[in-house]
Amino acid sequence: MFNWRKVTGWLLLVLSTAAIAEQYNLGKPASEKVIAGWDIDVRPDGLGLPKGSGSVEEGEALYDQKCANCHGSFGEGEGRWPKLAGGEDTLRDERPEKTVGSYWPYASTLWDYIHRAMPFNAPQSLATDEVYAITAYVLNLNELVDGEFVLTQDNLATIEMPNKNGFYVDNRPDVANPRCMKNCKDPESIKVIATIAGITPTDHFKHDGNDGVAYQESAVGVTATPEVVKTYQNACKMCHDTGLNDAPKTGDVAAWQKRLNQGKPAIYNNALKGINGMPAKGGRTDLSDEMVKSIVDYMLELSE
Numbered sequence: 142m143f144n145w146r147k148v149t150g151w152l153l154l155v156l157s158t159a160a161i162a163e164q165y166n167l168g169k170p171a172s173e174k175v176i177a178g179w180d181i182d183v184r185p186d187g188l189g190l191p192k193g194s195g196s197v198e199e200g201e202a203l204y205d206q207k208c209a210n211c212h213g214s215f216g217e218g219e220g221r222w223p224k225l226a227g228g229e230d231t232l233r234d235e236r237p238e239k240t241v242g243s244y245w246p247y248a249s250t251l252w253d254y255i256h257r258a259m260p261f262n263a264p265q266s267l268a269t270d271e272v273y274a275i276t277a278y279v280l281n282l283n284e285l286v287d288g289e290f291v292l293t294q295d296n297l298a299t300i301e302m303p304n305k306n307g308f309y310v311d312n313r314p315d316v317a318n319p320r321c322m323k324n325c326k327d328p329e330s331i332k333v334i335a336t337i338a339g340i341t342p343t344d345h346f347k348h349d350g351n352d353g354v355a356y357q358e359s360a361v362g363v364t365a366t367p368e369v370v371k372t373y374q375n376a377c378k379m380c381h382d383t384g385l386n387d388a389p390k391t392g393d394v395a396a397w398q399k400r401l402n403q404g405k406p407a408i409y410n411n412a413l414k415g416i417n418g419m420p421a422k423g424g425r426t427d428l429s430d431e432m433v434k435s436i437v438d439y440m441l442e443l444s445e
């Protein structure tokens with residue numbers, strides 16, 4: 142049956158869509174100029190770099206002006222802003238310090254990152270030569286080039302980063318499992334066992350057998366019961382796993398060490414009564430004092 146209401150409805154829809162497209166310039170093919178604005182990636186071999194140059198010396202002045210207030214005069218990082226230098230030979234440590242110099246495999250990433258995203262408060266505001274100069278200076282802070290160095294589109298790819306060989310294609314057998322396409326396991330039967338920071342290997346954990354919550358075995362000396370771990374996950378994790386509102390992160394040794402200086406009784410008290418952004422008992426006044434203290438012990442154990 143011919144339905145006039147439907148046809149009119151469609152017609153109106155098509156017309157108004159066209160009008161909106163017109164109004165907002167939607168639906169036009171992207172011009173080369175538009176694509177060029179997006180196509181800014183720089184590859185390790187230097188492909189994608191625009192012509193330009195900048196010296197360490199020029200970079201120092203620019204860096205002091207535009208970067209040092211967050212990243213520190215020597216790349217040491219102000220407060221909790223990221224470090225850009227240092228950390229040599231720490232990658233095998235329990236708490237590796239990953240910086241441009243200690244971790245990044247290619248200098249091209251540095252150029253690309255600064256060009257694309259920095260300064261944090263004014264991304265893509267730097268001129269090409271400024272990006273070269275500041276990149277040169279950050280390389281110099283990492284002692285990868287000397288103070289006389291001038292970085293150009295031709296020599297960037299020749300800079301050898303110390304951790305270049307630390308990256309390779311993952312060749313462990315379990316990453317090459319074929320995808321299951323038929324007679325697959327019922328997904329309901331697969332339990333994902335969450336770990337506190339999402340990084341601890343799950344075989345350090347023992348499943349408590351009923352609700353998917355894992356607790357840590359003696360492997361790393363944590364004594365918390367499943368009940369404590371579960372309550373942490375329900376009541377505290379949303380702030381203390383993420384660092385929300387500057388909550389000290391569980392596992393962040395330095396952050397907890399500072400707090401430990403006031404003594405454990407004060408810490409318990411602050412967790413029970415609340416302090417600044419920390420609500421009393423994390424907002425869970427239904428929890429017993431004993432439970433909150435046990436959770437604090439658990440958080441401290443994971444952070445020592």
Ligand code: HEC
Nearest residue numbers: 207208211222223225239240241254255259260261262275
């Ligand atoms: C307002 C503070 C601020 C300023 C100013 C700033 N940055 Fe950053 N920078 C950040 C933050 C925050 C990050 C982390 C961003 C992220 O992880 O998404 C970062 C990340 C970086 C990184 C990557 C670090 C890593 O190891 O992942 C580099 C390199 C960098 N900035 C360079 C610069 C340079 C060069 C300048 C000056 C042109 C600059 N930044 C200015 C805040 C700042």
Ligand code: HEC
Nearest residue numbers: 376377380386387388400408411412417418419422423436
């Ligand atoms: C809504 C977010 C939030 C929740 C939920 C939360 N915390 Fe906190 N917590 C914070 C913040 C923010 C701080 C830092 C407060 C400060 O010192 O300024 C903090 C600090 C702490 C401290 C350190 C106190 C000190 O003396 O330095 C302990 C211990 C703590 N929380 C335990 C817990 C426990 C246990 C739970 C769960 C029962 C919990 N928190 C839930 C936000 C939260």
